[in-house]
Amino acid sequence: MVHRFPTAFLLVFGLSSATLADEAKKGAMYKSPGCECGEDYAYYLRDRGYQIKVFPTIDMDGLKKRNGISENIATCHTLIIGRYVVEGHVPAKYVERLLKEKPAIRGIALPGKPEGAPGVTGEKRQPFTIYEIGSQPGKVFAVD
Numbered sequence: 001m002v003h004r005f006p007t008a009f010l011l012v013f014g015l016s017s018a019t020l021a022d023e024a025k026k027g028a029m030y031k032s033p034g035c036e037c038g039e040d041y042a043y044y045l046r047d048r049g050y051q052i053k054v055f056p057t058i059d060m061d062g063l064k065k066r067n068g069i070s071e072n073i074a075t076c077h078t079l080i081i082g083r084y085v086v087e088g089h090v091p092a093k094y095v096e097r098l099l100k101e102k103p104a105i106r107g108i109a110l111p112g113k114p115e116g117a118p119g120v121t122g123e124k125r126q127p128f129t130i131y132e133i134g135s136q137p138g139k140v141f142a143v144d
Helices: 007-024 037-046 060-066 092-101
Strands: 026-031 051-056 077-081 084-088 107-110 129-133 140-143
Touching: 026 037, 026 060, 037 051, 037 077, 037 092, 060 077, 077 092, 084 092, 092 107, 092 140
Parallel strands: 026 051, 084 107
Antiparallel strands: 026 077, 077 084, 107 129, 129 140
16 A cells, blocks of 8 residues: 655645754854954854854853863864854854754863864964763763
């Protein structure tokens, strides 16, 4: 027996999938009031289809503590996207991987402000090491 689904069902289902994908690309960027690189990183993500709202805040230490971000990987801005935290200037392909694979971690981080990273001026001079947040300390998520 062949099952036939009404076209309306397929259209609704397809729209629902697209809506879910769009929702996954919405995020909130929290940054120190003087942080300009957070704005640059938000523009970088927006250029890749993300919808990022930026919120300057003076409670970055509290925000980082609540989200499991240790001092050794902390930067001046933090992105909350889906159920994850993205700390620093992580390339979009790793944010996409995080959202697609949905690992059992709090998030990912690219510590510091390495030259050539998304939203940072200069040329990339060395590989970027992106770490997991909330797993074993120092566990590598990716090297770019």
